[in-house]
Amino acid sequence: MKMRFAFLAAACALACAALPAAAQTMKPGLWEVNNKVSSQDAQTQSAMAMVQKHMANMSPEQRQAMQQMMERNGVQMNIGPGGALTTRICMTKEMVQRKEFPVAEGDCKQKVTQQSANRMKVAFSCTRPPASGEGELTMDSDTSYRAQMHIKGMQGGQQQAVDMDVTGKWLSADCGSLRPVNK
Numbered sequence: 001m002k003m004r005f006a007f008l009a010a011a012c013a014l015a016c017a018a019l020p021a022a023a024q025t026m027k028p029g030l031w032e033v034n035n036k037v038s039s040q041d042a043q044t045q046s047a048m049a050m051v052q053k054h055m056a057n058m059s060p061e062q063r064q065a066m067q068q069m070m071e072r073n074g075v076q077m078n079i080g081p082g083g084a085l086t087t088r089i090c091m092t093k094e095m096v097q098r099k100e101f102p103v104a105e106g107d108c109k110q111k112v113t114q115q116s117a118n119r120m121k122v123a124f125s126c127t128r129p130p131a132s133g134e135g136e137l138t139m140d141s142d143t144s145y146r147a148q149m150h151i152k153g154m155q156g157g158q159q160q161a162v163d164m165d166v167t168g169k170w171l172s173a174d175c176g177s178l179r180p181v182n183k
Contacts, residue, residue: 027142028093029173035085036165044160090175130154135164143170 058066108126115121118139125132131153139145147166152159 025142026091026096026139026145027170027173028091028096030171030175030178031089031091031168032171033087033089033166033168035087037085037162038164039160039162041160044162088171088178090178090180092180095180144168 107128108124110122110124113121113123113134119136121134121136123132123134131151133149133151135147135149137145137147145166145168147164147168149164149166150161151164152161154160
């Protein structure tokens with residue numbers, strides 16, 4: 001089950017990294033990204049439920065310590081009901097100009113396979129963590145986007161797959177105390 005959690009965490013990181021990177025103009029500042037994860041695999045669904053239960057059962061001190069550790073790495077995160085993962089990420093002006101969406105860890109490459117004014121399809125592969133997938137992103141405006149992703153990877157010698165529905169919205173030009181992710 002621990003291995004499946006690692007794959008799930010990697011899939012969530014990929015959702016932040018893979019799609020918006022080649023998107024049209026985005027406003028710099030504080031962004032909130034919501035990921036709804038689902039899987040046809042019963043064990044992966046069970047792992048997601050365990051993560052939710054673990055988060056819900058954390059003491060206030062444990063939750064605060066985890067949140068502080070993540071914020072030091074440039075991410076605010078919350079796992080909600082039904083596997084919804086909400087992150088807050090600080091996008092600098094330079095990141096927006098480079099069309100780069102931050103990811104805390106991983107070694108991923110993406111290729112845009114189709115693109116129009118506000119929509120694009122991408123394929124991506126990662127070596128750390130080992131995973132690949134494809135997705136489609138729609139920019140609704142410079143302050144919001146939505147995407148659907150399908151991510152596949154090997155974990156513990158078994159093929160695993162998750163689907164993600166992603167929405168991103170700009171919250172503020174000021175990131176407050178949240179600093180950008182270090183590359």
